[in-house]
Amino acid sequence: MSTDPAGSRQRGVTLIELIVFIVIVGIAIGGVLSILTQAVRTSADPMVQKQALAIAEALLEEIELQPFTFCDPDDANASTATGTGGCATTVETAAQHTADGESRYSAANPFDNVIDYGGFAMSAGILDITGTALSGLGSYTATVAVANDASLGAIANSEVLRITVTVTGPGNTSVVLDGYRTRFAPRT
Numbered sequence: 472m473s474t475d476p477a478g479s480r481q482r483g484v485t486l487i488e489l490i491v492f493i494v495i496v497g498i499a500i501g502g503v504l505s506i507l508t509q510a511v512r513t514s515a516d517p518m519v520q521k522q523a524l525a526i527a528e529a530l531l532e533e534i535e536l537q538p539f540t541f542c543d544p545d546d547a548n549a550s551t552a553t554g555t556g557g558c559a560t561t562v563e564t565a566a567q568h569t570a571d572g573e574s575r576y577s578a579a580n581p582f583d584n585v586i587d588y589g590g591f592a593m594s595a596g597i598l599d600i601t602g603t604a605l606s607g608l609g610s611y612t613a614t615v616a617v618a619n620d621a622s623l624g625a626i627a628n629s630e631v632l633r634i635t636v637t638v639t640g641p642g643n644t645s646v647v648l649d650g651y652r653t654r655f656a657p658r659t
Contacts, residue, residue: 519642538583563586575588590616612638631653634652
């Protein structure tokens with residue numbers, strides 16, 4: 472019989488070591504899962520942000536492509552007027568489009584000047600230019616502000632418009648884009 476204590480020991484893990492190991496691994500897995508949960512919860516936000524940005528860019532481009540003339544574009548002298556005195560009948564003003572019934576969605580009397588979009592809003596979803604609701608965009612809203620701006624310095628305040636498009640989406644995601652449009656009189 473051997474009296475060697477080293478030879479009679481059993482190798483293994485005690486119950487306390489096993490419990491400590493399980494607690495440490497449990498905490499680590501809990502941390503990893505909470506990070507993954509947070510990542511999954513916010514993974515839709517980039518899509519909402521990109522969608523709001525696409526809406527804002529499209530609306531800003533639509534507005535910037537409109538004429539910015541002294542006269543209403545329907546005026547006979549719109550293409551030749553070098554000031555408001557050169558208009559045959561209608562000087563373009565910020566309040567004029569509401570007075571003559573212009574609308575973004577009207578085929579007969581559409582917005583036809585940058586100024587017409589001042590105060591425009593889509594509060595019940597995003598609509599295309601014909602007034603048709605775009606599917607999947609019902610929870611987005613858009614507003615437009617158009618104002619004279621003197622920040623370009625060398626150009627007179629009345630000759631520069633600052634266009635601000637604000638789009639708000641789900642989760643209070645908001646995108647604000649600014650654009651500038653300058654007026655230039657035809658060379659006579």
